[in-house]
Amino acid sequence: MDPVRYRILGTAQALRPDGSPVPVGGARLRALLTVLALRPGRTVPVRLLVDEVWDGDPPADAPGALQALVGRLRRALGADTVASAEGGYRLTAAPDDVDLHRFERLTGEGTRALADGDPAKAAVVLDDALALWHGPALADLPDRTAEAARWEARRLDALRARHTAALALGHAEQSLPELTGLCDAHPLDEPLQALRLRALRDAGRTAQALAAFEDVRQLLADRLGTDPGPELRALYAELLQPEELDGDGGAEGADPWGRPPRSRAHGGRG
Known part of the structure; x- marks a missing residue:
């Protein structure tokens, strides 16, 4: 047959x-x-x-x-x-x-479900997509570098979406081991780093999240000569002062560049 x-x-x-x-x-x-x-x-x-x-x-x-x-x-x-x-x-x-094309279809379905506010469906579909991988993409092509890199990047997109769904479902603790490994493998990937910080926060590990932000900030400065992007800076502000978030999601007095907060006056206290 x-x-x-x-x-x-x-x-x-x-x-x-x-x-x-x-x-x-x-x-x-x-x-x-x-x-x-x-x-x-x-x-x-x-x-x-x-x-x-x-x-x-x-x-x-x-x-x-x-x-x-x-x-x-x-x-x-x-x-x-x-x-x-x-x-x-x-x-x-x-x-x-063909598994590669089925992976692409399922990844598209999963990311659309996530965008539509259905993380439970997204998690199931993205799990099915990621389960199709059994090794490096196009492993038998003699010169696979460029084409395989495109599919490996697409796999990373699916992994980010899957962990976003996991956090939305309250599964931060379960996501942390894989997120940590992914961040170690892709240390300059800011969206991945933001997911790890969110997972740490949601798991009640705020101090670890702040320390991880500082590590990322230093890494970006050393390797790229840049500061963290808006997503990481906003997350840092939330981590510093969750009780003082204003209506725009920012934190009053939080320094987005990873420096310790200054003293602030509240009700006449210095």
């Missing part, structure tokens, strides 16, 4: 309808499957297939070598899975049959 699902978020795989894997041996065969699965249902020109499968170092008879490789892929997956078309080949699959 022909496979109906493909994985390229990790090592390239083809899955039968029952979920069992179809053996796809050989690095070039997996590279070919990856290039085709990136564009399901679309004809991929021979020149592009040759360039990506052989990484700019094609064999002498590149079209013949590609044709032989396509034949091997058909024998592994089924004769009808790769169609010949004018000037190229196409994977006879719908976008949702």
Whole structure:
């Protein structure tokens, strides 16, 4: 029975309808499957297939070598899975049959649910999206740097949205370990750092949140020569004086640059 699902978020795989894997041996065969699965249902020109499968170092008879490789892929997956078309080949699959495209669809649904004020739905959908990852994106492409970086960035978008939903649902404590790891891996990502500070605050760890802000402020100054952006500064103000928040969400007298607050007069006291 022909496979109906493909994985390229990790090592390239083809899955039968029952979920069992179809053996796809050989690095070039997996590279070919990856290039085709990136564009399901679309004809991929021979020149592009040759360039990506052989990484700019094609064999002498590149079209013949590609044709032989396509034949091997058909024998592994089924004769009808790769169609010949004018000037190229196409994977006879719908976008949702490929984990990368299904991930993109689910991520879009999850972020829209979050924007619509439904964090519970967003959490479920984004969990389904993130569960599709089984390793580095496009792991079998010889030169995967640029394309894979785009999908890794999209995965980070999904993770930010998932943790935003978790905080909205009151799950700050559960989010903290992964958020901390993500901030360690992406220390200059201010939206991630803001999520970690919010999680610390919501978990009742205000002192740790203030210390984390100072670490981020110092890091941005040392590496980029900049101060924290508006989101982090506003969050810092909230952390300093939650009892004095005004109607605009700011804190009176809070210094947004990470310096200790000055003394203030309240009711005649200095």
